[in-house]
Amino acid sequence: MDTPAFCTEASGSELPFDAFARTCPSRETLEHVTGRWGSLTVGALREGPCRFNELRRRVEGVSEKMLSQTLHALERDGIVNREAQPTNPPRVDYELTPLGVEVADRLLSLIHFLEGSMPEVLTARQTYDDARGAR
Incomplete structure (x- = not known):
């Protein structure tokens, strides 16, 4: 399954991947790597x-x-x-x-x-x- 290049904020709006957004999956990967x-x-x-x-x-x-x-x-x-x-x-x-x-x-x-x-x-x-x- 392809992941779209967006993450969803708590408000439900979609944004480009942004590790500063609480629900963005890039934050978890950043944590794993750093x-x-x-x-x-x-x-x-x-x-x-x-x-x-x-x-x-x-x-x-x-x-x-x-x-x-x-x-x-x-x-x-x-x-x-x-x-x-x-x-x-x-x-x-x-x-x-x-x-x-x-x-x-x-x-x-x-x-x-x-x-x-x-x-x-x-x-x-x-x-x-x-x-x-x-x-």
Whole structure:
């Protein structure tokens, strides 16, 4: 079923997809991609296909349950492809779809920008904390 390029507001009017609109489905996808585990998972998969445990080791701190939920959501959104090999034991690989590659490239640009800006961020945090502690 094709999804129309509109979302419906609470008032019932149709608008182009707009993540700022409460009922727009793009908001849910944005949450899947930009949440802590979603962004790290997509970024990690940009390096190439991974098996579940490889991905779990790469994304340090994610629980098995959270990674599984994240992968399911990203697969449903068409960002990740899951391929099960008919072997014994079963082998499952995860990789980005073409859409997922585009999303990953944009996320990694932001991640690299933030990593490079950390001295400024840490200085700002210290200044903030010092000002609040002085009160």
